[in-house]
Amino acid sequence: MSHHKDSHGSHEPHVLPLSIYFGVFFALMILTYITVKVSQLGLGALAIPIAMTVALIKAGFVVGYFMHLRYDDRFLSLFFASSIVFLGVFFAFTVYDLGARDTWVPEEHTQVNLIDGKPFCDPEILKNNDRRKKVCDEAKKRGDHGHGHGAHGNVVKAAAHPTPAKRGVAKVAQPAARPATPAPVARPTTPAPAPVARPTTPAPAPAARPTAPAARPTAPAPAPAARPAAQFDAASLAAGKKLYQANACWTCHGNEGKGDGAAAAALPVKPANFALGNYKYGGSLGDIYKVLSNGSPNKASGMVAYAHIPDNDRWSIAKYLLSLKK
Amino acid sequence: MSQVADHAHTEHPPHLHHHFHSSAQQAASAKLGMWVFIAQEILFFSGLFMAYIALRYLYPKTFLAAHEHLDVSMGALNTVFLITSSLTMALAVRAAQTSNKKWAEINLLLTIGFALAFCVVKYFEYSHKFHLGIFPGKYYAYTHIPGNPEVFFGLYFVMTGMHALHVVVGIGLLLWIYLKTRTGAFSAAYYSPVENVGLYWHLVDLIWIFLFPLLYLVK
Structure with a gap:
């Protein structure tokens, strides 16, 4: 035990000169100023790489000098580096996975x-x-x-606090001031040129109008075919929508019938996209009703028969599905 | 028992524990433990940063719209406070290394002061958001930001809240080190606690260096 006496004194701290600490401090301050200024330039896609590069340089200064790692035992650097390596593995695989999920493609x-x-x-x-x-x-x-x-919106709980009350006053004051100053001056001058300008623009309008009503009589025939929703009464469409939600159709077909429900990605046969008019086994009301009642003719499809839904309701759902076509 | 105690005080400096060969070995072990803890802290925060990457990828428009509601000048002020406190912390460790007790006390107090200033700014930032109805999670009630602002602010509160918790813990540790410094516990021969609390405090600064641009600045 006596040999300890010698080794006690051997622990001499490694003291860095003050200039290093102050130098690092000023470097960090300047880099902070740079990140703030660069972010105000609106560089778009470059903003993140630049901000992260500056942050990494700052981190290097803090770890290397303030945390003393540059001068310490290399063994400590190994521990620090290992955490960064695993962080890299974690980020790389998760980002790769994120990008590979087709349900998350914008x-x-x-x-x-x-x-x-x-x-x-x-x-x-x-x-x-x-x-x-x-x-x-x-x-x-x-x-x-x-x-x-x-930033300019009203503040929640406006009455309860003093600051939004101030803001509320400013809001009220603005519209009050507006008609008082510019309006009476501007109003009398504008009506004068208006009648002059008006006749030039309405002139082509009446000329164009007659063609529109002329075209109309031919249009009504294809119009209901293009938007079948018009044929159905609002009540059955609303009922159909409710049933679509209640029977969990949306889990595969999506909230808007685009075939993009959460479960869609896992299905071997992708659900129909009704918004595109992709009714796989016929686009008539009867065809849709048939698939809904009997299930898909394709045995691999997850679209099973929904015969347990009352007949009337099935028609309502079919009408609603047909109305989703855009 | 008294025999053991006598033995300890006659042949060892008071700070040296029996299971270490020397002060140098004891200091190196303490520092290694601290770096293992720091590695763990980095991995802990990496989960939150990964959540940031994933959510930003999923809600790009929301992130751009929502981050406008953070006050850049407040965030920049807090960055200045933390960097300055990091400097005073490094100077406090240096003062302990050179057995300069008075200088160590002053720098520790300055570090605590900047840490408290950081908390005061955070308090104003949080209270302004609560005031608008920007609460974390399901309590979110501010309707003026399009997209999924509750997702962004949920992440904001968790990330800055976790960081602020580290600041508060740091203030406690700094106070403890300050009080021990006043009793004259530290010198060039023994300053491990000052050094390791310093490492912890620099880590808090390190995390903020990444939080600040990601939450407040990136457009």
């Missing part, structure tokens, strides 16, 4: 991507999302309509 308009970018309170989305419907109904009650640009 062109296929899966349910996930269908919602992306649509207004939060889009009526189509609210139909299938009760929770979101509740949020939107409450916002509507407050007179707070979603417009998609939240």
Whole structure:
């Protein structure tokens, strides 16, 4: 045990000069400034690679100097590197898997991507999302309509807090000020040129109009054929839609009948896309009713007979399916 | 028992545990343990970053629309706070290495101060979002962002929340190190706790270096 005395003193800390710490600090600050500025340029597809490159350089400074790894035992670097290697394996395989899933290809308009970018309170989305419907109904009650640009949008719970109240005043003040200043000046001047300009534009319109009614009489005949929905009463279409949802047709055929339901990817025979008018065994109401009642003639298909659904309801579903054709 | 205690204090410096040969070995072991923990932390956060990649891939429009609602200046201010605290932390470790007790105390207090400033900014950011109705998960109630903003903000709250939790834990560790420094526990011969808490604190900075551009900046 006595030999310890010597080894105690042998642990001399490796002290870096102050200039390294301050140098790294200023490098990190400058790099932060660069990322913020570059992000404001709107570089599009280049933005992520640039931001990540700068972040990696910053990380290198922190790990190498602040965390001392450059000067420490290589064994520690091995541990750090191993975590990065496994992180790479994890990311690479997951990203590869993500890209290989055909249900997630944007062109296929899966349910996930269908919602992306649509207004939060889009009526189509609210139909299938009760929770979101509740949020939107409450916002509507407050007179707070979603417009998609939240930076200028009204604030939820406006009355409860002081800041939105201020904003509310600004909102009210604006429309009040608008008619007061520019309107009375601008109004009298604009009507004068208007009558001059008007006659030039309406002139071709009456000329064009007569051709439209002339074309109409021929049009009504093909029109119902193109959009068969017009033939059916709204009540049976609504009932058909309800039954389509209640009988889980959407799991394979998708919410809009595009054949893109969640289960579709796993099926050996892909479901019909009704939106494209792809009724596989005939596009008449009777044909659809027949497939629905007896199942698909193709034995490999997952479309089994739905004869247990009452006859009337089956007709309603068939009508609804025919109405999905765009 | 008293024999063992006597033995320990006559032949060893007080910080050296019996199962180590030397202070150097003890310090190296402690640091190795810390780096294993850091590797684990990186893999833990990698799950959240992977979730970010996957969700951004699935909802590109949502991410672009929703990230506009984060305040870049707040995020940049917090980046400055964390980088500065990383510097003061590194200086505190250096002061401990050179047995400069007073300088170590000052730098540890500065580090704690910047960490608290980070939390204050985070508090204002979170409270502004809650105020708008931007809550995590099913409580989300802000209708002005198109797409699936609840997905983006769910991820935002989990990622920044997990990071903020690390900051709060870090403040606790820094306070502990500060109090021990005041009692004169650390010197050039023994400063492992200061060094390892420093490594932890730099890791917190490291994660923020990636969180900041991904959540606040990328257009």
